[in-house]
Amino acid sequence: MSTATHIPQKGSHTGRILIIATHAFTQLVRMKVFYFLAIFAIITIASNFFNLPQHEGPESVGTNVLSQIKGWSFGTMHIFSVVLSIVATALLLPKDVEDRTLYTILAKPVPRFDYLAGKLLGVMLLIFISLALMDGLMTLVLQIRTSMVAKEQMEMATTLGWPQREIDALRAETFSNGPSWSMQGAVIAVFLRASIMASLALLISTFSTSTLFTTIVSFMVYFIGHFQADARDVYLHGGQAGEGMIAKVTSLLFALVLPDFQIFNVIDAVIQGETMPIIALGKLTLVALYYAMFFTIASWFIFSDKEF
Amino acid sequence: MVETLAAVEIRDLVKDFKTSFRRKPLRAVDGVSIRIMPGEVYGLIGPNGSGKSTTMKALLGLVAPTSGQCSIFGKDSLKVDSRNDVGFLPENPYFYKHLSGVETLRFYGKLCGLGGRKLADRVGELLALVDLEGARDRRIGGYSKGMLQRIGLAQALIQEPRLVILDEPTAGVDPLGSRQIRDLILKLRERGITVFLCSHLLEQVQEVCDHVGIIFQGRMIREGRLDDLIAIEDQMEIVLRNASPELISKIAALVKDAPDAELVRTGKPRTTLERLFLREIRDEER
Numbered sequence: 069m070s071t072a073t074h075i076p077q078k079g080s081h082t083g084r085i086l087i088i089a090t091h092a093f094t095q096l097v098r099m100k101v102f103y104f105l106a107i108f109a110i111i112t113i114a115s116n117f118f119n120l121p122q123h124e125g126p127e128s129v130g131t132n133v134l135s136q137i138k139g140w141s142f143g144t145m146h147i148f149s150v151v152l153s154i155v156a157t158a159l160l161l162p163k164d165v166e167d168r169t170l171y172t173i174l175a176k177p178v179p180r181f182d183y184l185a186g187k188l189l190g191v192m193l194l195i196f197i198s199l200a201l202m203d204g205l206m207t208l209v210l211q212i213r214t215s216m217v218a219k220e221q222m223e224m225a226t227t228l229g230w231p232q233r234e235i236d237a238l239r240a241e242t243f244s245n246g247p248s249w250s251m252q253g254a255v256i257a258v259f260l261r262a263s264i265m266a267s268l269a270l271l272i273s274t275f276s277t278s279t280l281f282t283t284i285v286s287f288m289v290y291f292i293g294h295f296q297a298d299a300r301d302v303y304l305h306g307g308q309a310g311e312g313m314i315a316k317v318t319s320l321l322f323a324l325v326l327p328d329f330q331i332f333n334v335i336d337a338v339i340q341g342e343t344m345p346i347i348a349l350g351k352l353t354l355v356a357l358y359y360a361m362f363f364t365i366a367s368w369f370i371f372s373d374k375e376f
Numbered sequence: 377m378v379e380t381l382a383a384v385e386i387r388d389l390v391k392d393f394k395t396s397f398r399r400k401p402l403r404a405v406d407g408v409s410i411r412i413m414p415g416e417v418y419g420l421i422g423p424n425g426s427g428k429s430t431t432m433k434a435l436l437g438l439v440a441p442t443s444g445q446c447s448i449f450g451k452d453s454l455k456v457d458s459r460n461d462v463g464f465l466p467e468n469p470y471f472y473k474h475l476s477g478v479e480t481l482r483f484y485g486k487l488c489g490l491g492g493r494k495l496a497d498r499v500g501e502l503l504a505l506v507d508l509e510g511a512r513d514r515r516i517g518g519y520s521k522g523m524l525q526r527i528g529l530a531q532a533l534i535q536e537p538r539l540v541i542l543d544e545p546t547a548g549v550d551p552l553g554s555r556q557i558r559d560l561i562l563k564l565r566e567r568g569i570t571v572f573l574c575s576h577l578l579e580q581v582q583e584v585c586d587h588v589g590i591i592f593q594g595r596m597i598r599e600g601r602l603d604d605l606i607a608i609e610d611q612m613e614i615v616l617r618n619a620s621p622e623l624i625s626k627i628a629a630l631v632k633d634a635p636d637a638e639l640v641r642t643g644k645p646r647t648t649l650e651r652l653f654l655r656e657i658r659d660e661e662r
């Protein structure tokens with residue numbers, strides 16, 4: 069029988085975070101969350117056949133169908149990414165505590181920050197891959213449908229004897245509602261919003277005692293986030309607070325802690341065929357990065373002193 | 377003379393838990409001190425709620441001491457690097473059900489910085505040690521209680537730690553599984569690994585430990601070498617095989633003639649119910 073030899077430790081922070089992230093990703097995949105993608109596929113394909121009442125001329129029918137496909141697809145992506153980011157994150161931590169698997173992980177040379185960051189990254193990885201797959205399917209369906217719509221419209225315009233200039237304008241309008249870089253930017257924005265929600269759910273789950281509490285509070289913060297900009301505006305300009313220094317500081321602190329989800333309304337503009345400026349995407353990325361880091365560091369402060 | 381570094385050093389550990397508002401905090405551990413030298417198998421025994429698990433958690437940095445200090449091979453337990461040398465098996469562990477036995481060990485191995493051929497070899501070696509080679513690719517969700525404890529022990533040993541901490545390692549396991557776990561602990565002792573275990577199954581502790589501590593209501597009430605603690609100082613035991621009644625009579629006569637000596641008891645020594653059970657099971661298997 070050999071005597072015990074000591075294996076030198078070589079694990080780095082990044083290595084450990086990636087191991088935990090990959091594991092969290094596998095765990096969620098084996099919980100069959102990708103079944104949702106089948107629902108998405110059905111919705112995206114079915115959105116081709118929804119016939120809403122038309123008030124515009126026949127030349128608008130095609131572009132409306134394209135907007136409709138994008139609307140339904142982005143709507144589904146929105147629901148999936150937000151629900152998954154909250155529920156998955158809210159589930160992972162309490163489950164590890166309940167099953168005592170957390171003890172075995174923290175009893176290894178794993179800093180608590182690495183554990184938290186790994187779990188968060190695992191959820192983000194799942195959302196990213198899911199959105200990428202959804203984006204791929206949506207782009208494919210849109211590409212096919214845009215070609216069909218463009219062909220139908222060209223035939224219609226030629227039959228009606230439209231001048232070439234108007235035909236070109238119609239063609240350009242049709243393709244502006246098809247797949248575009250702005251659409252890819254909007255998908256990234258959906259991912260960024262979900263990342264904020266995942267890191268927020270992580271923060272709540274570090275002090276919450278149940279998955280249900282974390283989920284409910286996270287959704288509440290999410291809904292409040294859609295009104296916080298209006299509320300601050302009313303507070304500063306319409307109420308008793310006026311525009312004093314204290315009111316401004318209070319308002320600023322509120323905004324620093326609670327994300328303003330109205331800035332993600334640019335996604336709706338993209339669905340309507342508008343272009344998303346790169347500067348807008350850059351701004352969204354910075355905002356998401358700030359909140360994700362802020363919530364993760366706050367989670368670490370709470371989690372580092374937590375007793376099990 | 378250079379003093380050997382203790383594997384475990386717990387000094388005056390006190391742990392209070394907050395209870396509801398206005399009530400006094402609950403003192404789970406009250407001034408416990410333990411020193412375990414390398415290679416020892418130390419058993420902490422006590423009834424449920426006596427502070428055994430809290431002491432272990434404090435040693436692993438899972439709870440922070442209210443006062444006192446814990447260290448592992450001289451390193452503060454609250455520091456992450458102290459865990460390089462420790463393997464831990466919690467009470468009733470549930471590992472990730474979606475992973476197989478091999479995947480579980482790989483996951484924990486990678487967390488400890490192992491990888492490649494070294495990790496693959498170590499995983500194979502440990503699965504053989506805990507007798508789970510046949511279930512290596514089966515999902516943990518389908519493991520029995522005894523198998524869970526054994527895979528738990530394997531994960532605790534993945535980075536070849538010098539200290540293994542086992543919290544109720546045989547709790548809820550059938551006698552056969554319990555025997556296997558105790559045999560594993562004895563193998564660890566042979567390898568020179570320090571083992572710190574807690575249990576309320578006294579007979580099992582007696583079988584594997586060389587040092588014990590008795591904890592009650594958070595306080596250490598007795599501690600020392602097992603042989604010293606359980607020996608009855610003024611008695612001596614002689615066990616004979618195939619002794620005739622005449623020989624017994626002669627011995628009894630000799631004892632009677634000796635001043636101060638007294639024959640306390642003669643009779644057949646008894647096996648334990650556990651040994652009987654294991655023997656019968658093995659006979660049936662043959």
